[in-house]
Every structure is written in structure tokens, then in C-alpha cells.
Amino acid sequence: MLPNNQHHFIVIDDSKLDCFIAEKIIKNTGKCASIKTFVQAKDALEFIATQEPLSPLPVIILVDIQMPVMNGFQFVEAFEQLPYAVISKYIIYVISSSINDEDMNKIHIYPTVKQFLNKPLTSNTLSTLLSKE
Amino acid sequence: MxxxxxxxxxxxxxxxxxxxxxxxxxxxxxxxxxxxxxxxxxxxxxxxxxxxxxxxxxxxxxxxxxxxxxxxxxxxxxxxxxxxxxxxxxxxxxxxxxxxxxxxxxxxxxxxxxxxxxxxxxxxxxxxxSVKNDELRSAYDELGKFAYSVSHDMRGPLLGVIAAIEIINKSENINEVKEIAGMMDVAVKQLDAFIINLHEYYSLKRGSLVYEPIDFKTIVGDLAALFKVAGSMENIHFTVNVSQTGDFYSDLISIKIILNNLLSNAFKYQRKGSDNKYVEINIDVTNTVATIFVKDNGIGIHEEYINNIFTMFYRATSEETGSGFGLYNVKDALNKLQGTIEVSSTINEGTIFKVTIPGKTHAAK
Structure with a gap:
């Protein structure tokens, strides 16, 4: 059994550097049970749809908004089409470097998105949000 | 009149x-x-x-x-x-x-x-x-798209580098530091490419056309040298065929933007691990028209996305770090020169771009 303050993470960002940074920061919190990174949202979606997540739940997803082919919002829309039994095991945080009113408003229409986070991801913001889980 | x-x-x-x-x-x-x-x-x-x-x-x-x-x-x-x-x-x-x-x-x-x-x-x-009003409206729309994309495409790599520096400062592991430096390098080059494209965008939008004699052989030669220096030609067989009969007058800046973007895409979007990578450029020039084929056997463009590739900030793949600007600029330059562009592509087989540019017979025209 893992200690109960541990979490599994999925990071989706088309920038390899940003994936790497997220991985580092998440690992440094000491609350990371596992982490998987994806540079393509489609691959992440497939992973989520086919793999049974390990406890403890929920798994935390950090997804970038602006990505080619499937952007963050398209990912969330596709994710919300999955069976409730799957959706309920995840919590989504949307991350981006651009703070655009339209994006900010859009976030509220997706029930599975918990919060918007600014880039760069810092250990402070991450620790704060993990302490609430 | x-x-x-x-x-x-x-x-x-x-x-x-x-x-x-x-x-x-x-x-x-x-x-x-x-x-x-x-x-x-x-x-x-x-x-x-x-x-x-x-x-x-x-x-x-x-x-x-x-x-x-x-x-x-x-x-x-x-x-x-x-x-x-x-x-x-x-x-x-x-x-x-x-x-x-x-x-x-x-x-x-x-x-x-x-x-x-x-x-x-x-x-x-x-x-x-009313013409000016329409122009103003489209300039405004573009500005909106711009502000949004600039904050992402320019801030994105910078924020990545800032965060990476913080990690480096705390790291004792030289191999890790080197690994991060490699990624920072990619991010900074991506930012640089974006700024170059941005500059091209403005020289196309604001500049007026200057007609001068174009020597395609020299232009392609210069570009090939640049790609060689950048190392993007590593293990890629590059074939150049230029046949130019007679003088061809056109706008040099526009021609360079078109050739540079098409070639750099052909070099960039190669299949990793493929052992017979090639890029081929065929240019046939008479004094009335230049016909250019740029061909590669790279990753290809998905059918679903091919209609969008000339749209500003559109990126059809996450394989490489595109600015979403290059082909938009190509199309824009061709519109100014009254040229055309066609594309045919098959996933994992490659892409062919065909460009035609009408030539002006006199510099004065």
C-alpha cells in the first residue's frame, strides 16, 4: 500500500521541455506515486480509455491548452465522452502560458476540469493544489 | 479610363x-x-x-x-x-x-x-x-489571433527555459544538466524560428514588391548551404535540378520566403529512422513562368488536415516544432505574386508541393 498522500499523474504537453519540467516538479513534491507524460493528446486519451488506473484515486491530469492536432479543449471534450466509471477516476487541471478571456470562460463549461494553472508550473502551486486533494 | x-x-x-x-x-x-x-x-x-x-x-x-x-x-x-x-x-x-x-x-x-x-x-x-474598412477589419481580426498566439508561441518556450534554469540550479547531476540544456536549446531555437517567421510575415504584409532578375540556381545554392550548416541535411539526400532559360523577373524576398519555407519543411518533417531520406527540388523557369516542385519522402500530411495547412498558426503534426506560420507565409507571398500552390501527400510516404509563379518580362512592370 502506498501512503495515502501519494498520487498518480498524467502530463500532456506538446513541448518535451515542459513535460520534463512538469515531471521534475511533480517528483520533487514527494507525493508522486507515478507519472506518465504524453506529447500527443491522442495517445494520452487512448491510454486513459484502455488502462485501468491504479489506486490511490483520483489520478491527476495536467493538460496544456495549445497543442497541434488535438488541443487541450478537444482532449477534454473527448475525455468527457468516456464512460462515467472512467471519468470519475480522474481530475483535470488545464495549464497554459496564455491567459485569454475566452479560454478562461471555456474552462467552466467542462465539469471534469477542476482549475486553470499558469505556466510555468511551480512546486508552490502544485503543493497547494495537492494539499487540497 | x-x-x-x-x-x-x-x-x-x-x-x-x-x-x-x-x-x-x-x-x-x-x-x-x-x-x-x-x-x-x-x-x-x-x-x-x-x-x-x-x-x-x-x-x-x-x-x-x-x-x-x-x-x-x-x-x-x-x-x-x-x-x-x-x-x-x-x-x-x-x-x-x-x-x-x-x-x-x-x-x-x-x-x-x-x-x-x-x-x-x-x-x-x-x-x-469601404475597401479600407474591410482591410481594417481583417487587420483587426489578425491582430486578435496574433496577440493570442504570440503569448503562447513566444512566452511558451521562454517560460520553459525559465523553469529549466531553476531545475538546473538545484541539480548536482551533470548528465541531467546536459539533458536539460539540450531541451532548452530546442525551445530557444523554436522561439527564434517563430520570430524569423514573424519578420517574414511583416515584410510580406507591409513591403511592396520589387521586381528584379531572379537566378534560381544561386538562391537554391545559398539555401542548401544554410541547411548544411544547420545540420538538418544529415543523412538526407538532397537533389537540385534547376533549368532556367531566359530572364525571370520577380520579387526576390517573396521567392526566398517561398523556397526557404518549403525546403525547411521538407527537411524537418522526415521520418525518424528512415534510411533513404531524400528531398528533391525541381525548378523549371521560362521568362513567363517558374514551376517549382519540392518533394520529400517524409512523414506526410494527414488527409484530414491537408486543407488547413495554409491557415495561420495551424499545425498538422506534433512530430516537430512548427511555428504554424511557414506555409501561411508561402501562400501569402504567392497571392502577392499571383502564383499558385498545390499539395499532394500520403502519410508515411511523403509530400509534393507544386508552385507556379508568373514572371514579369520587364523590371519596370
Whole structure:
């Protein structure tokens, strides 16, 4: 059994550097049970749809908004089409470097998105949000 | 200069004949004896600039006619021809703002001519204004897209580098530091490519075309040298065929932007691990047209995305770090040169771009 303050993470960002940074920061919190990174949202979606997540739940997803082919919002829309039994095991945080009113408003229409986070991801913001889980 | 088109409406045939006789040398004159005939002319000739209509038409008044056509044909300048007794109608028409001028009956050639000249000036000013308005609107739209994308595409790599520096500062592991430095390198180069494309975008939007003789062999040679230095030609077989007969005049900056973007894409979007990578450029130039084929056997473009590749900030793949700007600039440059571009592509087999650019025969043109 893992200690109960541990979490599994999925990071989706088309920038390899940003994936790497997220991985580092998440690992440094000491609350990371596992982490998987994806540079393509489609691959992440497939992973989520086919793999049974390990406890403890929920798994935390950090997804970038602006990505080619499937952007963050398209990912969330596709994710919300999955069976409730799957959706309920995840919590989504949307991350981006651009703070655009339209994006900010859009976030509220997706029930599975918990919060918007600014880039760069810092250990402070991450620790704060993990302490609430 | 082409004659401007005038429509004159009057139910008296004599007046119509007289009008046509007086003005057919100066203007392209349409005459109509009924308002329904006038409508037919307006439908057929959307470039009629000035309409003169007699107030007392049998089926309806001139004021009423103008009121009715205004919505469907807002551009032509409307002028009412009327006798003294119709002064109420004139006041009515002018106050409702849909008549540019009224002309007293009986009219003289000078009255009509000066009214038409004034009306034409007004027409030109208005159309110029509406063209400028459209330009302004599209510039605004672009600015909006820009502000959004710039904050992502320029801030994104920077924020990544800032965060990476923080990690490096805490790291004791030299291998890790080197690994991060490699990723920072990619991020910074991506930012640089974006800025170069941004600059190209502005030189295309704001610059005017300068026609000079284009030597394709030299341009492609220079570009090939650049790609070699950048190392992007590693293990990629590059074939250049240039056949140029005669002088070809075009805008050098635009041509460079087109070739550079197409070639750099061909080198960039290769299949990793493939052992027979190639890029081929074939240019055939006569003094009237340059036909360019850029061919690669790289990753190809998905059918679903191929129609969007020329859209600003659109990226069809996450394989490589595109700026979403390159092909937009290519298309923009070709629009300015009145050239064309076609693309055919198969996933995992490669892509062929075909570009044609019409040449100018003289630098002065």
C-alpha cells in the first residue's frame, strides 16, 4: 500500500521541455506515486480509455491548452465522452502560458476540469493544489 | 479610363433620346422608360455608379423608387430630376437621406454633367472607404489571433527555459544538466524560428514588391548551404535540378520566403529512422513562368488536415516544432505574386508541393 498522500499523474504537453519540467516538479513534491507524460493528446486519451488506473484515486491530469492536432479543449471534450466509471477516476487541471478571456470562460463549461494553472508550473502551486486533494 | 456607367430613368421617350445623345460619348449610358426596366439594368450591371430618375413616373414616384432599391443596390449615387411643383417630394427625399442631389427640370447638359462628376467623386470616396474598412477589419481580426498566439508561441518556450534554469540550479547531476540544456536549446531555437517567421510575415504584409532578375540556381545554392550548416541535411539526400532559360523577373524576398519555407519543411518533417531520406527540388523557369516542385519522402500530411495547412498558426503534426506560420507565409507571398500552390501527400510516404509563379518580362512592370 502506498501512503495515502501519494498520487498518480498524467502530463500532456506538446513541448518535451515542459513535460520534463512538469515531471521534475511533480517528483520533487514527494507525493508522486507515478507519472506518465504524453506529447500527443491522442495517445494520452487512448491510454486513459484502455488502462485501468491504479489506486490511490483520483489520478491527476495536467493538460496544456495549445497543442497541434488535438488541443487541450478537444482532449477534454473527448475525455468527457468516456464512460462515467472512467471519468470519475480522474481530475483535470488545464495549464497554459496564455491567459485569454475566452479560454478562461471555456474552462467552466467542462465539469471534469477542476482549475486553470499558469505556466510555468511551480512546486508552490502544485503543493497547494495537492494539499487540497 | 473606362467610362462610368449611368442609368437615366424617364417616361418620356424624347428625354431619354436627348439624354443619350448628349452623354453617350462621356459615359456608358443606360436609359429606362419604366422603373421595372431600370431594376433589370441594376440587377445586370452592379457597377452602375449613378442613377438619375424623374420624380413623376407613371407607376411610382422617383423618391419611392429610390427608397425601394436602396437596400438591394446601396452603392449607386441617386439623383432626382424634378419640376418646381414637386418641391415637397424633394425635401422629403433629401431629408430621408437617400438622394445625393436633385436636378431641376428642364435640365441643361452642364447641370447634369457637374452633378455626375460630383456624384462620381462621392462614389469613389465611399468605395475607397469601404475597401479600407474591410482591410481594417481583417487587420483587426489578425491582430486578435496574433496577440493570442504570440503569448503562447513566444512566452511558451521562454517560460520553459525559465523553469529549466531553476531545475538546473538545484541539480548536482551533470548528465541531467546536459539533458536539460539540450531541451532548452530546442525551445530557444523554436522561439527564434517563430520570430524569423514573424519578420517574414511583416515584410510580406507591409513591403511592396520589387521586381528584379531572379537566378534560381544561386538562391537554391545559398539555401542548401544554410541547411548544411544547420545540420538538418544529415543523412538526407538532397537533389537540385534547376533549368532556367531566359530572364525571370520577380520579387526576390517573396521567392526566398517561398523556397526557404518549403525546403525547411521538407527537411524537418522526415521520418525518424528512415534510411533513404531524400528531398528533391525541381525548378523549371521560362521568362513567363517558374514551376517549382519540392518533394520529400517524409512523414506526410494527414488527409484530414491537408486543407488547413495554409491557415495561420495551424499545425498538422506534433512530430516537430512548427511555428504554424511557414506555409501561411508561402501562400501569402504567392497571392502577392499571383502564383499558385498545390499539395499532394500520403502519410508515411511523403509530400509534393507544386508552385507556379508568373514572371514579369520587364523590371519596370
Amino acid at each position: 473606362e467610362k462610368i456607367k449611368i442609368l437615366y430613368i424617364d417616361d418620356e421617350q424624347n428625354n431619354l433620346n436627348g439624354f443619350k445623345a448628349s452623354f453617350r460619348f462621356d459615359y456608358f449610358v443606360f436609359v429606362a422608360a419604366t422603373t421595372s426596366q431600370a431594376r433589370a439594368f441594376l440587377e445586370e450591371h452592379s457597377d452602375i455608379r449613378i442613377i438619375l430618375c424623374d420624380q413623376r413616373m407613371p407607376d411610382q414616384t422617383g423618391v419611392r423608387f429610390f427608397e425601394e432599391i436602396r437596400e438591394k443596390h446601396p452603392n449607386p449615387i441617386r439623383m432626382l430630376i424634378t419640376g418646381y411643383t414637386d418641391i415637397e417630394a424633394v425635401i422629403d427625399g433629401i431629408n430621408r437621406g437617400h438622394i445625393f442631389r436633385y436636378i431641376k427640370k428642364p435640365w441643361t447638359d452642364t447641370d447634369i454633367k457637374s452633378a455626375i462628376e460630383e456624384g462620381n467623386k462621392f462614389y469613389l470616396t465611399n468605395s475607397l472607404l
